[in-house]
Each structure stands twice: as C-alpha cells, then as structure tokens.
Amino acid sequence: MATKNPYDLLGVSKSATDKEIRSAYRKLAKKLHPDVNPDDDKSGDRFKEVTAAYNLLSNEDLRRQYDSGAIDDQGQQRNPYAGAGGFGSRGGGPGYETGFGGFEGFGGRGRGGAGQDDMSDLFGSLFGMNTGPFAGGARGGMNRPSKGADVQYSVVLSLPESLTGGTRQLPSGTKVHFPEGVRDGQTLRVRGKGQPGLYGGQDGDALVKVSVREHRTLLRRGDDLHLQLPISLKEALSGATIRLDMPTGAVSFKVSPGSNTGKKMRLKGKGVKGKDKKRGNLIVELVITLTDAELTKSDDIISRLPDENGESLRKGLI
Template sequence: MASDDPYQTLGVSRTADAEEIRKAFRRIAKANHPDLNPGDAAAEARFKAANAAHDLLSDPAKRARFDRGEIDASGQEVPPRGYYRDHAEADQGARYRGTGAGADPFGGMGGGWGGAGGGAGLDPEDLEEILGMFRGGGMDTAPRRGRDARYRLAVDFLDAVNGATRRLNLPDGRDLDVRIPPGLEDGQVLRLRGRGGPGLQGGPDGDALIEVEVRPHPFYARDGRDLRMELPVTLSEAVLGARIPVPTPRGEVMLTIPPRSDAGTQMRLRGRGVAAAGGSPAGDLIVTLRLVLGTVDDRLAEFLRGWKPENPTDPRGEMRRRA
C-alpha cells in the first residue's frame, strides 16, 4: 500500500532539493516500470505511487501547500475539521463517483500503460530514457550514450589569457578539474568527455559542457589576441624620456619612454598579449601613455609662468575648426 507521505514514497528527506527528488523518482521508475515487470501488480503500484509523489513534490507550489497541510498526498484539498462528520454521506457518494478525496490520484493511469496517461508527471527526457529501452516491441539492449551535463565556471582574466587548471564544484558534491586553455574567450564552452550522465546498457557516459565566464581585469582590456592598457607617466618622464617597469600578464618588463612623448602615445610590447596554444605566437600588449601631473610645486609653477615656447601649439585648435 502506498505511503500517505510523498517524501517517504520517494525515500527522501523533507529538505531534499529538486535534483534529489528527481533522482529518487527516476531510480524507482526504472526499477518498477510495468514494461519491465509485466504482470507484477506490486511493481506497478510502486511506480504509480512514485509518479504521484514526484508530480506533487516537483511542483514548488503544490509542495509548499502539502508541507503546510493544505492538500494531501494525492493533491486533494484537506477538508476542515468536522468535514467527515458532517459530510460523510456526500463524501461516500463522491468516492463512488470518483471525484472526491478517494478518487484515483493517477488520473486514470491504472487502466493500462499504452495510453497518454502512463507518462503523467514524468519529465520528457526521463520518459524518453526509461521507455527508450522498449522500442520495437521488445526490450532494446543496445548501448545508449549518457546525457550531457551543463555547468558554468567563472575564471580570472589572467587565467583565460595564460591558461590554468581550475576546480569546479558540482551540485552533487563531486569536483571536476577543468583545464583552461591559453587564450580562452568569454562565453566559450569547454567539453570534458565522459564526465556527464552515465551511459545505459554499457553505452558511453555523456560529456560535461562547461560555459566559461571571464571576469574583467582592472587595467587590461582584450582586443582579439592583443591586450590594451593605459600606462601613467609623469611630466618629467614624458618630456625627458625614461625607462619604467610595466606589468604584463607574464611578468614585469622595462619599457623605454622616448623623450618628448605626448599623452596618448601608443607603444607595442610584442608577444606580451594573449597566449596561444599549439606553438602559435602570442598577441601583443599595446600601451597608451597617460600623463599624470601629480604634485605641482611652486618652482614648476613659477617656471611655467615665465616660459614661452619657441613654437607654441594650440591643443584645441582642431576642435574649434570642427565646431
């Protein structure tokens, strides 16, 4: 006889999440499906009960109402106190007509498994997996590949540029070590073969498909296989020239700033951009100079007041001409 508690029927706790409920139902359905157990009334009853329990617990609204005691395990409204005392005859008539609390909770599923009602409550993919073994009038023992599993993984910008190995924690508690190839782009999908759902009848396991989200970087921006960044320089470094350290994705290098470099000047560090797999050359790091005055002391201000360039330029002349 089926339990009045759908949690007990599926063998899960009241705190079970949707995936635990789904897995418990699939396990019972595969073991007790009528096509696997012809003539076994007990197996058929267990399948029906599991199907009804899954139908209730997989619907968040129904599950919440059951947990609050508003509906019973068959999904029927729980009558207020005194209902059965005051309405015994009406309820008995309803049971006879198949419309009351004692009606078949499976919606007519017990009258044969070839009709549309036989799959009520089953996820379409689960139904396909369970019944796919019986196509062609008999049990199909041909190997069947497991289903692919899909996940998302966020990685740091430099891991995507240089390549790395990162661990992905799965919902079921398992871990996957994911190799991030050099040059990975945001939104790219990695395939880990054989790390998805288990195969059937000796078939191969499915794959794990991992969509990668690349986190932004505070000062690098990607441009294909090149990287771009702004490099702050002082007035003295821009006017007189200098050798200054520049951080790159694969270590610090020294960059020579030519004398009299203007703000916005671009310089290219070859091979310091996005790494490439298979021996291909890496991209470049394109550096744009950004002038930073910093602290202006009295001597510099006094010098500028008396300084008159021999060939003065108008930095806003082009703007006025185009206005």
C-alpha cells in the same frame, strides 16, 4: 490479493483526463524507475504497480470497464459473462491482462491502449533513450547503451587568469583545466564528468561556460592586448625604460623623451597566443599621471613652466 485502486496509485481523481493520467505517471515513473533506484526493491515494486495502473487507465476500453465494475484492478472480469472482453482474450482466460499481478507487459494497441511503441516513446522522453518495445518486465527492451546527460556549469575568471590558464574546481568536485588565452563566452567540455551512462553507455560530459571579467587597465581585442600605462611627468619629459610582468610574459620597452598622454606603442608578439600558436600584439597607450612626489613639488614645477594656459590644446576641439 488486496485491491489496489489504479487511480489512487497514480494519485489522480476518477475524472482525470488522459493528459493528467499520463503526466502523473511520468512523474512517478521518473522517480521510481529501476535505473534511478537500482538497489531499492520497494521502489521497483511500486514502479511495477503504477505502470500497470497507467496501462489500465490509459486504455479507453479497459478504463470504461473498470469504472463500470466489469473488470477488477488487475484487469480481470468480475463476471466471466460480462463486459466486452468475452472468453479467451489471453490464452483462454477471461478479459484483459494489464500486468498488475505479474507485470507481464503493457498490453496491446487494440482498443485504444498504451501500446509498446507508446511506452517506448514515453520512456524515451523520460530517460533520453531511443528504446525498442518495452515489454517483459521493468527492464525488458531498454538495455541499449545510452550516454548520460551533460551537466552545465559556469566559471568567472579575471582577465589575467584567462590569459595565463589554470585549474578550477567545480561544485561537483570535478577539476577543470582552462587553457592559456581562454575566451569570454567559450565553453569547455570535460568528458565523462556528467551524468552516468545507462546500460554500459558513456558517462555524460561537464560543459563549463567561461565568463571573463573586465579589467581596469587591460583590454583584449582578438589576440591583441591593449594596456593603458600610467607614467610620471618626469618619465614623460625625460624618457624612461619600462619593465612589466604581463600575464603573457615579461616585457621591456622605452618611452622616448617628450612623450605625451595618448601616445601608443606596439610590441609585436607580446599579446595572446592564438589558435595558430602565433601571438598577437601588445598595444601600450601612455597616460601621464602625477606622482605624490611631483604633486608636493607642484608649485616649483609650475613656476618653471612657460606662461601658457593651454588654449592651443583646445583649439578646434569642437
């Protein structure tokens, strides 16, 4: 059998530390693991080789014997009478077996090796699984159902969109429905649209965080909506009936004659539907805004207004 240098297989130097060896193996195992490449026999074979290499080099005793030439890359003694292994360490054969040839396991804990519990911890951290002893082949002991990882997304909505609800398509192609009145910063969970589960475990979920953009005239506070409503000078002086198509539904209300900027009106039950299914209120604040037609008649309007410069408006301002 051709020699396969365990250092070369892991891509580390002969002077590599235990931490460097472990780190190199983690990267390779995560890339080559059979769960990641279920139909790739070459990756499976490579996975077996690097695992056996890691098992040899992570065992202080075996690594020292390999470096000194007492054992070969398969963990077998080059000289039956040399080294610390002696006779009969595995069923009467010489030395240790690392699983390089037949990938029979990961060795024992004795003499500082990477025991089964260590390997379980390693693969648990790699694949997010709570595993038992990993022995007897690439899949032995790791067949417990495990839920797939969740995947996170973010969606930006306008305020009107957040009030009406709707559907968006994520980059993955998954469609997510956001409910009427979804809040800024709220995270929606779409079950089963994350990473695939392992060994029959449930698929992970898609977690969608919602961000709501600020609106120019509309503001949400709790379940109440606050609207700055422009009205013409004529509407302010004469009064008017206002009809609006709000995201939460159509509304109609009256502006009384002589209304001024800053006047507020509360429309009960015209806000956002809360968790208790009750709606908040719509608070309308009037803002007098001259129309283009009013501006063209400004000279005429001014001539009819009383001679007052507005000092009374500013009295006590500061």
